[in-house]
């Protein structure tokens with residue numbers, strides 16, 4: 001998510017900040033599959049979900065989060081498992097998913113990084129602009145110290161952007177051998193970003209879909225809604241039983257169907273003359289069963305969706321400013 005949205009998120013984050021970094025749990029999802037939940041702490045930028053697959057030759061890690069504590073959790077887990085990280089897969093180049101890549105590669109230099117080629121354009125486009133736009137917010141007192149720490153981290157990650165480039169560029173969908181584990185590696189073009197990678201594990205029937213599925217709202221900052229909807233159709237055509245979103249709790253097929261319907265409806269609403277608050281309220285109501293107990297999430301869903309409908313989709317003819325197709 002981009003820094004331009006910071007002020008709004010700051011306004012929505014009413015809880016006090018914590019002094020200690022959060023302790024993150026690695027929890028099992030299926031035999032040989034674990035996840036570290038996405039997070040969106042007060043005054044902080046988000047972390048995406050991390051998924052870890054046990055492969056015959058080591059561990060396959062999908063998405064490495066933004067904050068230093070996420071990297072630490074992944075590396076500690078690998079050490080406890082006594083298995084090297086042999087492959088890193090980036091679902092997409094947003095910094096809440098890739099910032100830990102260099103640390104993981106430093107610890108496991110033989111690990112191969114798999115991603116789409118979309119990072120190349122992002123480094124000179126979206127990410128460069130985000131870093132430049134964010135710099136003025138580092139002045140003393142402009143934002144809470146935790147937020148400024150995150151901005152400094154993002155600027156450093158972007159400056160070291162060459163380290164985020166894949167060793168193996170995913171150019172299409174195919175069954176691949178990752179460390180001896182057979183995974184369906186899928187490429188969705190022009191979806192949440194210009195190139196989203198998502199995984200399907202035929203053995204456990206787990207689908208790890210990155211930011212094709214995000215709560216409390218679809219993060220449309222760099223999206224092509226048409227391609228995104230097509231990608232959700234591809235996911236639906238896959239015989240998964242558990243779906244792991246880029247942000248949010250694991251979903252059953254029924255829960256994913258609910259998400260997909262709500263996604264198509266909010267995009268259609270953005271294309272209509274209905275008020276942004278109405279579109280956001282319809283989205284929030286539809287996904288309420290997926291949001292869990294925290295009442296703050298419904299409020300966040302409303303606020304974020306209003307922003308995406310008005311400032312992202314409507315401001316750029318039904319797609320983000322970064323979408324170069326349809």
Ligand SMILES: [Zn+2]
Pocket residue numbers: 001047048094096097211219246247
């Ligand atoms: Zn994300």
